[in-house]
Amino acid sequence: MDTTRRSLIAGAAGVLSVPRLAPAQESPGVTAGEIRIGSTNALSGPVSSYSVISRCLSAMFKRLNDEGGVGGRKVNFIVYDDGYAPPRTLEQTRRLVEQDRVAFLFNQLGTPTNSAIHRYVNQRKVPHLFLATGADKWSNPREYPWTMGWQPSYRIEAQIYAKHLLEQKPNARIALLYQNDDFGKDYIAGVRDVLGPRFEGMVRTVSHEATDPTIDSQIVSLAATGADVLICGITPRFASQAIRRVHDIGWKPMFFMSNVSISGSVVMQPAGSEKGVGVITSDYRKDQGDPAWANDPGMEEWRDFMRRFVPDGEIGDNNYTYAYGAGTTMIQVLRQCGNDFSRENVMRQAASIAPLEIATLLPGVKVSTSPTNFSPIRHMQLQRWDGRSWQRFGNVIEGAQV
Numbered sequence: 001m002d003t004t005r006r007s008l009i010a011g012a013a014g015v016l017s018v019p020r021l022a023p024a025q026e027s028p029g030v031t032a033g034e035i036r037i038g039s040t041n042a043l044s045g046p047v048s049s050y051s052v053i054s055r056c057l058s059a060m061f062k063r064l065n066d067e068g069g070v071g072g073r074k075v076n077f078i079v080y081d082d083g084y085a086p087p088r089t090l091e092q093t094r095r096l097v098e099q100d101r102v103a104f105l106f107n108q109l110g111t112p113t114n115s116a117i118h119r120y121v122n123q124r125k126v127p128h129l130f131l132a133t134g135a136d137k138w139s140n141p142r143e144y145p146w147t148m149g150w151q152p153s154y155r156i157e158a159q160i161y162a163k164h165l166l167e168q169k170p171n172a173r174i175a176l177l178y179q180n181d182d183f184g185k186d187y188i189a190g191v192r193d194v195l196g197p198r199f200e201g202m203v204r205t206v207s208h209e210a211t212d213p214t215i216d217s218q219i220v221s222l223a224a225t226g227a228d229v230l231i232c233g234i235t236p237r238f239a240s241q242a243i244r245r246v247h248d249i250g251w252k253p254m255f256f257m258s259n260v261s262i263s264g265s266v267v268m269q270p271a272g273s274e275k276g277v278g279v280i281t282s283d284y285r286k287d288q289g290d291p292a293w294a295n296d297p298g299m300e301e302w303r304d305f306m307r308r309f310v311p312d313g314e315i316g317d318n319n320y321t322y323a324y325g326a327g328t329t330m331i332q333v334l335r336q337c338g339n340d341f342s343r344e345n346v347m348r349q350a351a352s353i354a355p356l357e358i359a360t361l362l363p364g365v366k367v368s369t370s371p372t373n374f375s376p377i378r379h380m381q382l383q384r385w386d387g388r389s390w391q392r393f394g395n396v397i398e399g400a401q402v
Helices: 048-066 086-099 111-115 118-124 154-168 182-202 216-223 236-248 264-271 297-309 319-336 343-350
Strands: 034-041 074-081 104-106 174-179 203-208 229-233 254-257 280-283 379-385 390-392
Touching (some): 034 048, 034 086, 048 074, 048 297, 074 086, 086 104, 086 111, 086 118, 104 343, 111 182, 154 182, 154 254, 154 280, 154 379, 174 182, 174 216, 182 203, 182 229, 216 236, 229 236, 236 254, 236 264, 297 319, 319 343
Parallel strands (some): 034 074, 034 104, 174 203, 229 254
Antiparallel strands (some): 379 390
16 A cells, blocks of 8 residues: 555445446446545644544444445545645545545645635536535635535624624724734634724734744734734644733733634643633534533433544544534435435535534534535634633624625
């Protein structure tokens, strides 16, 4: 095997004995016994903490295969390492599509990385589904009919933060730290949606690059503006740094953190759990650390899955609950396909999900899509870190795309 290839494969050695499809039904990545699905993730590099998402998805497909597969076929899930580097994402995606001839792409990680392949996959008419990024631009079926996100968009998330902070501090002075790409810029767009012409007078922005070693200097410069609100659109490694630095310099703003960077074990504990007390975020997932879900049937289902298929997984890492939700959605689409796994039908079914309850999502948060709605999840709830876990407050809120 090519030693440069890093793959996670959930598939059985044998195949089920089923009648062979008629030639007209044959599709790329689909045989009588197998469906090949491709993905890329940062198995190494600055955001490798997200690699557990692919690990969980691989385990979910193994469970599916152990139960007999879907449509008489086993799933072969192939994940290549792109190191969160867009040129490598394009290289590895071309490999998946042109050499491995996968049926479709699923849950590729990252905004800048998916941006590098956005046009390519749409030109090739390859389903590019349930991406592990909340960039607002994945919901654009008119221009990109083969791409669909999964989680609520960062822009919607930022709108919710801006609305809440204005209720609490109508004359707030806002500092906004963002990663200098489409991921981070969605936070600017969402805050601007709410503030309108007041944005320039109320907000000071500072960016950082994904490859920067630290964001300490950015935090210090934002604190010097006298801002009493801080919003961060940043990834986990920088989130830990920001929480620690804000605390250590004695700055006490109303502090909002991107919901992709709130894992208790990956972000809050490395920062110092006590240093993040009061940080606000939003989420659409149940938090393992919340006692409200101690006996919840959905979380019991997830915990049982973790015990059986990912026994050494860090149960406090909410990337696992994220992956379980995305994987459940993908398996639902596969089941809806019946015996037609053509790329056209996979995309048709992905855009035809009736409101779907998922074990790891908050009550009131469901997955649903249509040919004109490529935003599967649009609801979130605010929550605050108390030093041990995230405590929900307020109602589940529906965002509105602009």
